[in-house]
Amino acid sequence: MKDLDEREERKDALKGLGCSRKRVEDARFTQGKGNYIDDVNLPGMLHGDFVRSPYAHARVVSIDTSAAMALDGVVAVLTAKDLEPLGLHWMPTLAGDKQMVLADGKVLFQGQEVAFVVAKDRYIAADAVELVEVEYEDLPVLVNPFEALKSDVVLREDIKDEKEGAHGARKHHNHIFTWEEGDKEATEQAIGAAEVVAEEMVYYHRTHPCPLEPCGSVASMDKVNGKLTLWGTFQAPHVVRTVASLLSGIEEHNIRVISPDIGGGFGNKVGVYPGYVCSIVASIVTGVPVKWIEDRMDNLMATAFARDYWMKGRISATKEGKITGLDVHVTADHGAFDACADPTKFPAGFFHIVTGSYDIPVAHVAVDGVYTNKAPGGVAYRCSFRVTEAAYCIERMIEVLAIELGMDAAELRRINFIKKDQFPYQSALGWEYDSGDYHTAWDKALKAVDYEGLRKEQAQMLEDFKAGKSRKLLGIGLTHFTEIVGAGPVKNCDILGMGMFDSCEIRIHPTGSAIARLGTISQGQGHATTFAQILASEIGLPADSITIEEGDTDTAPYGLGTYGSRSTPVAGAATAMAGRKIRAKAQMIAAYLLEVHDDDVEWDVDRFAVKGAPERFKTMKDIAYAAYNQAIPGVEPGLEAVSYYDPPNMTYPFGAYICVMEIDVDTGEHKIRQFYALDDCGTRINPMVIDGQVHGGVTEALAIAMGQEIAYDEMGNCKTGTLMDFFLPTAVEVPNYQTDHTVTPSPHHPIGAKGVGESPNVGGVPAFSNAVHDAFRPFGLRQSHMPHDHWRIWKIAQTLGLHD
Numbered sequence: 165m166k167d168l169d170e171r172e173e174r175k176d177a178l179k180g181l182g183c184s185r186k187r188v189e190d191a192r193f194t195q196g197k198g199n200y201i202d203d204v205n206l207p208g209m210l211h212g213d214f215v216r217s218p219y220a221h222a223r224v225v226s227i228d229t230s231a232a233m234a235l236d237g238v239v240a241v242l243t244a245k246d247l248e249p250l251g252l253h254w255m256p257t258l259a260g261d262k263q264m265v266l267a268d269g270k271v272l273f274q275g276q277e278v279a280f281v282v283a284k285d286r287y288i289a290a291d292a293v294e295l296v297e298v299e300y301e302d303l304p305v306l307v308n309p310f311e312a313l314k315s316d317v318v319l320r321e322d323i324k325d326e327k328e329g330a331h332g333a334r335k336h337h338n339h340i341f342t343w344e345e346g347d348k349e350a351t352e353q354a355i356g357a358a359e360v361v362a363e364e365m366v367y368y369h370r371t372h373p374c375p376l377e378p379c380g381s382v383a384s385m386d387k388v389n390g391k392l393t394l395w396g397t398f399q400a401p402h403v404v405r406t407v408a409s410l411l412s413g414i415e416e417h418n419i420r421v422i423s424p425d426i427g428g429g430f431g432n433k434v435g436v437y438p439g440y441v442c443s444i445v446a447s448i449v450t451g452v453p454v455k456w457i458e459d460r461m462d463n464l465m466a467t468a469f470a471r472d473y474w475m476k477g478r479i480s481a482t483k484e485g486k487i488t489g490l491d492v493h494v495t496a497d498h499g500a501f502d503a504c505a506d507p508t509k510f511p512a513g514f515f516h517i518v519t520g521s522y523d524i525p526v527a528h529v530a531v532d533g534v535y536t537n538k539a540p541g542g543v544a545y546r547c548s549f550r551v552t553e554a555a556y557c558i559e560r561m562i563e564v565l566a567i568e569l570g571m572d573a574a575e576l577r578r579i580n581f582i583k584k585d586q587f588p589y590q591s592a593l594g595w596e597y598d599s600g601d602y603h604t605a606w607d608k609a610l611k612a613v614d615y616e617g618l619r620k621e622q623a624q625m626l627e628d629f630k631a632g633k634s635r636k637l638l639g640i641g642l643t644h645f646t647e648i649v650g651a652g653p654v655k656n657c658d659i660l661g662m663g664m665f666d667s668c669e670i671r672i673h674p675t676g677s678a679i680a681r682l683g684t685i686s687q688g689q690g691h692a693t694t695f696a697q698i699l700a701s702e703i704g705l706p707a708d709s710i711t712i713e714e715g716d717t718d719t720a721p722y723g724l725g726t727y728g729s730r731s732t733p734v735a736g737a738a739t740a741m742a743g744r745k746i747r748a749k750a751q752m753i754a755a756y757l758l759e760v761h762d763d764d765v766e767w768d769v770d771r772f773a774v775k776g777a778p779e780r781f782k783t784m785k786d787i788a789y790a791a792y793n794q795a796i797p798g799v800e801p802g803l804e805a806v807s808y809y810d811p812p813n814m815t816y817p818f819g820a821y822i823c824v825m826e827i828d829v830d831t832g833e834h835k836i837r838q839f840y841a842l843d844d845c846g847t848r849i850n851p852m853v854i855d856g857q858v859h860g861g862v863t864e865a866l867a868i869a870m871g872q873e874i875a876y877d878e879m880g881n882c883k884t885g886t887l888m889d890f891f892l893p894t895a896v897e898v899p900n901y902q903t904d905h906t907v908t909p910s911p912h913h914p915i916g917a918k919g920v921g922e923s924p925n926v927g928g929v930p931a932f933s934n935a936v937h938d939a940f941r942p943f944g945l946r947q948s949h950m951p952h953d954h955w956r957i958w959k960i961a962q963t964l965g966l967h968d
């Protein structure tokens with residue numbers, strides 16, 4: 165007993181896996197000591213700002229920069245003409261398309277970069293922007309993707325005759341690609357022969373990650389040494405270095421990319437923006453550092469948006485509710501350039517996880533990418549490559565099918581869930597789900613909210629409403645989602661040819677403390693806290709003695725960065741593997757010190773002890789010291805390891821979310837009475853960080869579902885370019901979250917962990933939307949588009965005749 169207690173104490177002292185260790189980075193952040201991109205200030209630094217297009221589609225007839233150049237303090241004004249000789253007026257996008265860096269002959273969306281002003285300070289730059297005279301000749305605007313596919317108006321004149329794009333054949337001059345998966349014929353057959361079919365157009369509107377810190381960069385070209393240093397808001401610093409090298413011709417070892425602290429990324433900071441390129445060119449031209457920082461409007465109008473997926477779903481089932489087939493056809497509005505940040509082979513990301521948590525025998529998806537006069541981007545905002553869209557689609561289709569069947573939606577889910585013993589499960593659309601236990605999670609969730617009781621209360625409220633006693637309805641929003649995160653196996657996942665592995669390098673210092681560097685980069689997730697915990701459990705040194713460093717390409721091993729909840733599944737695995745290499749060497753050192761054979765020592769929390777003689781041991785601290793001060797025959801001095809990890813599969817976290825909402829039929833106001841979120845992310849590294857991730861992610865989900873929207877008018881004016889119009893949730897809208905979990909470890913991840921950062925958005929949006937729909941189900945509502953703001957909810961009630 166005493167031994168056990170003592171071992172537990174030693175374990176606790178490490179603050180390893182499973183510990184709600186306080187976030188080490190917060191001491192810095194809460195005291196204003198964060199170091200963000202705008203905190204980078206270099207001597208003699210100049211400032212850039214963009215002239216942006218007021219038009220959504222126009223020919224650029226002329227640009228007159230003379231008045232701007234004449235302004236005191238203005239150093240340069242760059243246009244496409246200046247970039248052209250360098251071959252930098254266009255740049256490749258992550259999706260295999262190309263994008264104008266500065267307007268080359270025409271503009272394709274409102275807010276597009278037209279000229280880059282460089283001045284002594286940001287104010288002069290902004291004043292000079294006003295002095296650049298651009299003559300435009302406006303062109304017909306296409307904001308609707310369905311119309312764009314029929315229109316004679318050619319958006320991308322640069323590729324108008326190209327019949328092939330990066331992802332196969334193009335059907336029309338405004339068409340980007342068609343991407344398909346699954347068995348079309350068998351699916352048609354199943355749906356054709358089915359007893360019940362539900363069909364619906366599910367639209368997931370365009371929104372925006374809107375991180376509190378907008379994007380920016382500082383480029384500093386040292387012409388004497390031929391070295392370029394680039395600080396910026398990069399979620400993938402190494403990829404930026406490679407792209408910068410390929411674009412500029414500067415050798416990669418002469419480029420250093422640094423991501424300082426990032427004030428929220430949410431996928432908005434994965435892509436490469438014209439501002440980065442222009443700051444580099446301006447620094448090369450002027451020979452001094454150049455900073456570019458967006459303002460809020462720039463960020464909302466011109467950087468990576470999210471969603472904008474029109475999903476036409478058909479789902480079939482037997483009378484008893486067993487699903488027999490699923491077909492989804494998506495029209496994907498990509499805006500002016502295809503700048504979606506997906507793994508190269510997947511132009512629609514992992515949308516084919518659209519069969520969700522259900523055992524669906526046959527399925528087929530087709531996605532058509534379309535150009536319109538809107539900002540490019542498309543995969544950001546806690547969506548892990550279109551998984552949010554997919555989850556929203558299937559979770560809406562399930563609800564519609566339940567209506568069609570006259571069935572309870574919780575029961576319909578239950579009878580179609582993939583069963584525990586079916587894992588690893590081969591989905592009809594080609595994925596191998598690594599693990600899951602959906603029934604256990606579902607039962608736990610329904611019980612936690614007293615589902616039966618809620619349905620009774622709902623029925624009572626409905627009766628009161630019909631009897632004229634009340635004007636309130638209750639909506640119970642159910643969701644069971646399956647995520648797919650951790651891209652990804654190098655064999656099928658790459659970004660611009662770089663395989664999506666990740667990495668960790670560890671150095672143990674003689675006194676038994678350590679530094680570990682990773683190829684990922686935290687934007688607020690708390691990597692400095694949690695990755696140290698993985699190591700603490702692997703190598704037996706306290707997490708408090710381990711520094712985690714990310715984001716400097718001169719020191720960190722090559723990695724593909726942080727997005728799509730890949731850090732834990734991939735870099736987290738690399739961290740554990742590197743730790744195991746350290747431990748293997750430590751074992752040899754311990755055996756030598758204890759004068760026994762390697763096989764005669766065993767690992768015990770923070771030490772190696774002689775088998776059968778636990779009182780004879782060497783702690784990791786002893787071993788670390790010995791690694792540097794003893795000559796050990798056959799063992800190199802030092803204690804370091806590096807691991808590059810190529811995951812064998814992705815991880816499949818899942819969750820059961822329930823949103824209980826009261827709706828005031830007369831005002832359209834909603835009140836979330838209860839929000840229950842059960843997440844299964846396998847082995848939990850830090851429960852408190854996970855809770856924080858879920859709180860943040862659900863808050864963003866609810867924001868999207870209840871009001872966040874990037875809206876355009878028919879002239880292509882962005883109507884939501886400021887925080888006056890773009891809804892940002894506050895404490896007022898945020899309910900009290902009830903978090904819960906089950907633990908189904910990933911069988912292939914070294915510590916069994918799956919990602920969690922994306923999950924709450926994937927589950928939160930359908931939970932909210934389903935609650936709204938559920939409240940009106942008795943009155944015949946099948947599908948109504950998000951965002952469900954008060955006006956739209958009021959409108960539903962109005963359309964259903966509930967105001968008469």
Ligand code: PCD
Pocket residue numbers: 399427428429430431432434543544545546547548549687688689690691694695726727728729730731732733845846847848849850851853854857860917918919920921922
């Ligand atoms: N099992 C487990 C899992 C996890 N974890 C934790 O949690 C976190 C998270 O994780 P993950 O899931 O792996 O993820 P990552 O990769 O790290 O990250 C990413 C994500 O993340 C999230 N979250 C967040 N938070 C914050 N604060 N900020 C930010 O920005 C953000 N973003 C968002 C997003 S959007 Mo994308 O990009 O769209 O794709 S993707 C994303 C970290 O810390 C970790 O460690 C734990 O603990 N455990």
Ligand SMILES: [Cu+]
Pocket residue numbers: 431543544545546547548549550728
């Ligand atoms: Cu995403």
